[in-house]
Amino acid sequence: MRKIKGKGIILLLSSILTLSLLMAGCSSTNEEVLESGENIITIQAYGELDPQVSAQQIIAEKMGYFEEEGLNVENHLMTGPDKNAPLVANGVAEVAFGSVYNNIAVAANNVEVKVLAPLANAGGTQAVVIRGDIELESAKDLESKKIAMTSGAGVLIAIRNMCEELGVDIDKIEFINMQPSDQLAAFTRGDVDAIAIWEPWVGKAVDAGGRVLFSGTEANLPEKQGAVHWIDFYMTVQVTDEFYEEHPEATVKLLKALSKATDFINQNPDQAAEIIAEEINISKEDTKRIMGKNSYSMEFDEQFIEGSNTMAEFMKGMNNIKAVPDFYDYGFPTPLEKVDSSLVTVSQ
Numbered sequence: 001m002r003k004i005k006g007k008g009i010i011l012l013l014s015s016i017l018t019l020s021l022l023m024a025g026c027s028s029t030n031e032e033v034l035e036s037g038e039n040i041i042t043i044q045a046y047g048e049l050d051p052q053v054s055a056q057q058i059i060a061e062k063m064g065y066f067e068e069e070g071l072n073v074e075n076h077l078m079t080g081p082d083k084n085a086p087l088v089a090n091g092v093a094e095v096a097f098g099s100v101y102n103n104i105a106v107a108a109n110n111v112e113v114k115v116l117a118p119l120a121n122a123g124g125t126q127a128v129v130i131r132g133d134i135e136l137e138s139a140k141d142l143e144s145k146k147i148a149m150t151s152g153a154g155v156l157i158a159i160r161n162m163c164e165e166l167g168v169d170i171d172k173i174e175f176i177n178m179q180p181s182d183q184l185a186a187f188t189r190g191d192v193d194a195i196a197i198w199e200p201w202v203g204k205a206v207d208a209g210g211r212v213l214f215s216g217t218e219a220n221l222p223e224k225q226g227a228v229h230w231i232d233f234y235m236t237v238q239v240t241d242e243f244y245e246e247h248p249e250a251t252v253k254l255l256k257a258l259s260k261a262t263d264f265i266n267q268n269p270d271q272a273a274e275i276i277a278e279e280i281n282i283s284k285e286d287t288k289r290i291m292g293k294n295s296y297s298m299e300f301d302e303q304f305i306e307g308s309n310t311m312a313e314f315m316k317g318m319n320n321i322k323a324v325p326d327f328y329d330y331g332f333p334t335p336l337e338k339v340d341s342s343l344v345t346v347s348q
Contacts, residue, residue: 040070040071040072041071041072041247041250042072042073042074043071043072043073043074043094043095043250043254044074044076044092044093044094044095045057045073045074045075045076045095045096045097046076046078046084046087046088046093046095046096046097047075047076047077047078047084047096047097047098048077048078048079048080048081048084048097048098049077049078049079049280049281049282050280051273051276051277051280051282051287051290051291051294052120052122052125052199052235052290052291052294053081053097053098053099053119053235054075054077054097054276054280055119055120055261055265055272055276055291055294055296056097056119056237056258056261056262056265056296057075057077057097057237057258057261058075058077058275058276058279058280059261059264059265059272059275059276060073060257060258060260060261061073061075062275062279063260063261063264063275065256065257065258065260065261066254066257068257068260069253069254069256069257070253071250071253071254071257073254073257077279077280081098081099081102084096084098084102085102088102088106088111088113089106089111091240091242093240094239094240094242094243095237095238095239095243095254096113096237096238096239097119097235097236097237097238098235098236098238099122099233099234099235099236100115100118100233100234100235100236100307100308100311101154101233101311101315103115103236103238103308103330104308104311104312104315104321104325104330105315105320105321106330107325107329107330108312108315108321108322108323108324108325109321112240112241112242113238113239113240113241113330114238114239114240114241114244114330114331114332115236115237115238115330115331115332116236116237116238116239116251116254116255116332116333116335116336117236117237117255117258117298117300117333117336117343118234118235118236118297118298118299118300118304119234119235119236119237119258119262119296119297119298120234120235120294120295120296120297121232121233121234121235121294121295121297121307122198122199122233122234122235122293122294123158123215123216123217123229123230123231123232123233123295124215124216124217124218124293124294124295125198125199125202125215125216125233125290125293125294126154126155126157126158126198126215126216126231126233127155127158127196127197127198127202127212127213127214127215127216128147128155128158128159128194128195128196128197128212128213128214128215129187129194129195129197129202129205129206129210129211129212129213130145130193130194130210130211130213131187131190131193131194131209131210132209132210132211133209134193134194136213136221136222137222138166138221138222138223139162139163139166139167139168139221139222139223139224140166140167140168140169142168142173142194143168143169143172143173144172145173145174145193145194146174146176146191146192146193146194147159147173147174147175147176147192147193147194147195147196148175148176148177148178148182148183148186148187148192148194148195148196149175149176149177149178149183149195149196149197150177150178150179150180150183151177151318152315152318152320153196153198154231154233154311154314155196155197155198155216155231156196156314157216157230157231157310157311157314158214158215158216158230158231159173159196161228161230161231162214162219162221162224162228162230165224165228165230166221166223166224175196176192180197180198180201183195183197183201183205184197184201184204184205184208187205187208187210188208188209194210194213195210199289199290199293200282200286200290202215203286203289203290214228214230215230215293216228216229216230216231216232216233217229217230217231217293231307232303232304232306232307232308232310232311233307233311234304234307234308237254237255237258238330239251239254244332244335248335251335252335252338252339255298255335255336255339256339258298259298259339259340259343262296262297262298265291265296266296269288269291269292270288272291273287273288273291274287276291298336298343299343299345300331300333300336300343300344300345300346301344301345301346302345302346305327305331305346308327308331309324309327312324312325312327328348333346333348
């Protein structure tokens, strides 16, 4: 184990940055096809086997919402964002679902994308889990503890905000740089006192005897209980500039289908979780637990912008990007306004 120096770059970001610089050209996966005498577009949509990233993407397909809008969408669910990174970088993934972390990474490296809407705020899935045999009298007791965390992980934003609010000296916490699977192993062995992690690893750590000390949205600390606002971690849908320029009407239809899917998730959470669990091959119980911690909404509001800018500043501070891109270099609410103007409460 080695102590984090504050300048590590996680493997995902390295992949995004390197490939976005080295890969050039656009290899379109969209094609005009003739069906029943009408020209329709086939959209290749790339997401992840994740109920946070691709919930609406999956529901829109399974409930027929894409078809209702006259779209032929072929979903490709990858095992992680590192698999989508090269496809986004070279323009193959003209429609992609992922986190705002990824959006910022590609925008900071001049990959021309348009983030059309947030889909979910996953701040509640970013958490610190402490071993069940450790009792704290106050949050300051964390100053003497070892916490395993992947260098550069966004959950550090929540930790910083907790420390600032509760008077904890973050420099006195010993952070150990580990990948999630190694964190869980060290946690189970008792080599570390806590892990700073995200779902589904949070649930795995709880099953291993831990308890959630706090997340980005809820605290379970001696002096702080209940709702908090320590991190916004948005999942989004984006298209390449070229895709939007060629298919503006299809882009609006895509958002209409995703809006229907968002309503379905919020109105039928158990049914939605069951549909998604079957598609991504994880248990219904885990899917329901994870989805229950997310806020599924396509509101393009000031909180979304502020959360994105906070993430960008964090990434720059970790030397993961050279400069913070202006939000509207990649944020593009115009198509969403055509779907439902009430969802867009900011102006460019």
